[in-house]
Amino acid sequence: MVQLPGSVGVVKPQTLHFAQPLRLTSGASIADYMLMYETYGELNAARSNAVLICHALNASHHVAGLHAEDATGAGWWDNMVGPGKPVDTNRFFVVGVNNLGSCFGSTGPMSPDPATGKPYGARFPVVTVEDWVDAQARLADALGIVQWAAVMGGSLGGMQALSWTLRYPHRLRHCVAIASTPKLSAQNIAFNDVARTAIRSDPDFHGGDYYAHGVVPKRGLSVARMIGHITYLSSEDMAEKFGRLLRTQDYAFGYDVEFEVESYLRYQGDKFSEYFDANTYLLITRALDYFDPAKDFGGDLTAALARARARFLIVSFTTDWRFPPVRSREIVEALVAHDRDVTYAEIDAPHGHDAFLLDDVRYHHLVAAYFDLIHAEQNQTQVAAPPVAPQVQQGAPAESPRRAEAA
Amino acid sequence: MTLRSDLQQIADWIAPRSAVLDLGCGDGALLAHLRDAKGCRGYGVEIADDNLLAATRLRVNVIQADLESGLRMFADDRFDTVVLAQTLQAVHRTEDILREMARVARQGVVSFPNFGHWRHVVSLFAGRMPVAPEIPYQWYDTPNIHLCTLKDFEILAAKCGLRVTDRVVLARGDPVHWLPSLRATLALYRFQTR
Numbered sequence: 001m002v003q004l005p006g007s008v009g010v011v012k013p014q015t016l017h018f019a020q021p022l023r024l025t026s027g028a029s030i031a032d033y034m035l036m037y038e039t040y041g042e043l044n045a046a047r048s049n050a051v052l053i054c055h056a057l058n059a060s061h062h063v064a065g066l067h068a069e070d071a072t073g074a075g076w077w078d079n080m081v082g083p084g085k086p087v088d089t090n091r092f093f094v095v096g097v098n099n100l101g102s103c104f105g106s107t108g109p110m111s112p113d114p115a116t117g118k119p120y121g122a123r124f125p126v127v128t129v130e131d132w133v134d135a136q137a138r139l140a141d142a143l144g145i146v147q148w149a150a151v152m153g154g155s156l157g158g159m160q161a162l163s164w165t166l167r168y169p170h171r172l173r174h175c176v177a178i179a180s181t182p183k184l185s186a187q188n189i190a191f192n193d194v195a196r197t198a199i200r201s202d203p204d205f206h207g208g209d210y211y212a213h214g215v216v217p218k219r220g221l222s223v224a225r226m227i228g229h230i231t232y233l234s235s236e237d238m239a240e241k242f243g244r245l246l247r248t249q250d251y252a253f254g255y256d257v258e259f260e261v262e263s264y265l266r267y268q269g270d271k272f273s274e275y276f277d278a279n280t281y282l283l284i285t286r287a288l289d290y291f292d293p294a295k296d297f298g299g300d301l302t303a304a305l306a307r308a309r310a311r312f313l314i315v316s317f318t319t320d321w322r323f324p325p326v327r328s329r330e331i332v333e334a335l336v337a338h339d340r341d342v343t344y345a346e347i348d349a350p351h352g353h354d355a356f357l358l359d360d361v362r363y364h365h366l367v368a369a370y371f372d373l374i375h376a377e378q379n380q381t382q383v384a385a386p387p388v389a390p391q392v393q394q395g396a397p398a399e400s401p402r403r404a405e406a407a
Numbered sequence: 408m409t410l411r412s413d414l415q416q417i418a419d420w421i422a423p424r425s426a427v428l429d430l431g432c433g434d435g436a437l438l439a440h441l442r443d444a445k446g447c448r449g450y451g452v453e454i455a456d457d458n459l460l461a462a463t464r465l466r467v468n469v470i471q472a473d474l475e476s477g478l479r480m481f482a483d484d485r486f487d488t489v490v491l492a493q494t495l496q497a498v499h500r501t502e503d504i505l506r507e508m509a510r511v512a513r514q515g516v517v518s519f520p521n522f523g524h525w526r527h528v529v530s531l532f533a534g535r536m537p538v539a540p541e542i543p544y545q546w547y548d549t550p551n552i553h554l555c556t557l558k559d560f561e562i563l564a565a566k567c568g569l570r571v572t573d574r575v576v577l578a579r580g581d582p583v584h585w586l587p588s589l590r591a592t593l594a595l596y597r598f599q600t601r
Contacts, residue, residue: 343469
């Protein structure tokens with residue numbers, strides 16, 4: 001196990017209000033939205049050491065450290081980000097942002113629709129990975145970050161990192177995509193559909209406007225989480241953790257929880273349904289389904305990646321059957337065709353898709369070595385500061401953040 | 408950093424600013440040297456975790472894969488030179504690898520420990536499988552499953568349509584000029600693939 005030298009300590013989330021409408025892939029737009037974010041470390045004078053961490057389905061802006069009110073809730077990538085950790089906050093200014101449509105403080109289906117004053121619910125627009133990236137680019141503008149040293153993420157977060165290299169090729173030097181994929185398979189979409197069907201068929205769902213009824217489609221959301229959770233673990237991992245262990249003395253010849261794995265999954269499902277928003281689950285799984293940068297290139301990923309300029313670190317895990325190594329290799333192959341710099345690791349880890357969040361010496365040492373290089377080169381890189389460095393005021397509306405680079 | 412003598416010889420055969428694929432690139436020393444000294448660009452293919460890490464530290468593009476599946480990733484004629492240094496003897500499908508090398512590059516370089524070295528012959532005479540600095544394993548734990556002599560390799564190269572243009576043989580790092588088949592510990596071949 002990797003030693004965990006330090007934590008960023010107690011962190012305070014911040015919010016930024018965006019008055020200007022953001023045009024979405026669907027053609028709709030959203031105005032007056034809020035993004036919740038956290039930062040760790042110090043932005044250097046050249047503004048060249050900023051790293052954006054993108055979250056996956058159920059995570060948030062809370063990447064590292066602790067919140068004062070919750071001493072047990074370490075950030076979701078606390079083993080990766082912190083002083084002396086692979087993404088070393090003594091060197092890098094790390095930004096975590098809760099994506100639009102999520103349920104951890106950024107504007108989403110739970111937020112009031114300015115048009116009605118009631119929660120958006122089912123009326124919240126469907127957003128895509130590209131929309132998130134555009135929103136993140138506006139946040140970067142507001143923070144005065146012209147170019148990220150790296151954009152990094154696992155799973156769906158890796159998709160955002162990849163999308164950055166295509167939408168804003170000159171605004172990042174490195175793309176770190178872990179346990180990710182250039183698009184979902186039919187099987188992946190099928191699992192998402194089962195999860196969504198579970199939510200939508202819960203009588204408490206009320207077509208997405210359950211807030212008005214004072215209920216939450218907990219059963220559906222819990223089942224959705226159980227399905228998702230199965231896909232995050234490897235068969236070997238489940239066999240080792242649970243095998244056929246019973247919680248009861250022997251078979252009870254009924255349908256209540258008897259096997260350990262049932263107990264575990266139901267616990268995970270119930271816990272999740274306590275804090276996650278069902279509409280957000282629909283929205284994020286749909287964003288996963290839609291992600292396919294090759295779509296506009298006749299399915300040709302190599303053609304799609306032609307505009308990428310970043311250097312890449314791609315990591316996959318051998319037992320990840322949700323986004324298996326072969327999907328990462330597709331990205332690597334397309335990059336090699338364009339003579340792009342890429343390091344590709346296929347980590348032989350037993351933990352399936354979840355491995356990207358877990359301690360693994362080989363994985364963490366590699367990421368640390370890669371960020372050492374980024375650190376070494378950023379001392380040589382001179383990044384032009386923006387003409388006018390916008391003032392960021394905590395919680396206050398930013399005066400129309402500078403327009404994002406044309407996508 | 409000084410380059411291992413066989414890698415230095417390989418580097419001498421590679422044109423400045425060319426595209427290089429190094430199969431079984433180890434710690435990436437050759438690719439790093441080619442980049443720094445000759446402005447070459449390229450990729451390494453490597454299976455071992457520790458080597459992947461070492462190559463990453465040298466800022467070498469390295470792809471973790473076994474050679475057989477790793478090579479499939481690269482388009483026809485993608486590289487100017489493809490290198491297989493001290494790895495041939497550990498490859499399962501030797502002939503396939505040589506043909507795949509021919510597919511991805513016009514020029515190839517191969518190096519391998521010479522199983523025809525006189526000490527190995529003596530060892531076999533004495534009834535034991537050879538163990539030497541170049542092949543340090545016991546017969547039962549060796550990854551070197553396809554050891555060969557200079558002549559063996561030349562026959563296979565011809566069979567695969569590879570046209571050998573240069574050969575350098577080394578004994579403990581120094582060039583050997585007489586009785587190479589018996590005195591070489593390491594053989595290096597440069598060939599055109601078409």
